[in-house]
Amino acid sequence: MLELTVWKNQQLDDLRRDIDRLFDRIWADFGISLLPGEFVRGPAVHMAENATTLIVQVELPGADPDSLRLSVMKNVLLVQGEKPAPFARSAGRDRAVENVFTPFARRIQLPCRVIEDEVEATFADGILRVVLPKQLKARSSSIRITVA
Structure with a gap:
């Protein structure tokens, strides 16, 4: 029988934030920013x-x-x-690319x-x-x- 797992709002927010960070890093590698107003x-x-x-x-x-x-x-x-x-891209991980x-x-x-x-x-x-x-x-x- 399937069991239901209770998710708390905080856990969903953390998951959403982690996914947003992942996509921000992927798009930053292509020089694309998803911030509003940035050369949309x-x-x-x-x-x-x-x-x-x-x-x-x-x-x-x-x-x-x-x-x-x-x-x-x-x-x-x-x-x-x-x-x-x-400026040159850093060899390490960029924290923000705007x-x-x-x-x-x-x-x-x-x-x-x-x-x-x-x-x-x-x-x-x-x-x-x-x-x-x-x-x-x-x-x-x-x-x-x-x-x-």
Whole structure:
């Protein structure tokens, strides 16, 4: 006959904590943090516009400027790069890893089409600033229909 084992809340909490620690160590080996707000969607973005241009600013503190790559296709801006670790991993067991230093990519949906050949980008003080000239809408023209 099966016996029931009574578990106390403290025992369940200890088990949950042990499992959390195990997964934290596994993910840390891959450079991934499961802490809220840690590059969940990628780097933070600020977008502004005026009548002729879009200005996108991406926060990339510590990013390697030589690794940054930008591409624009239709109305999507893709920002890619790497954030190198500021320190070497310890030979022992890490107790906490709260930073993410891995390759990253962020797809930014633009509100309109832009002139891809005229996009300009600068990187200073951990901020990538991208200026995208808007593709101005062509005037509509009427077309005469001839009846045969």
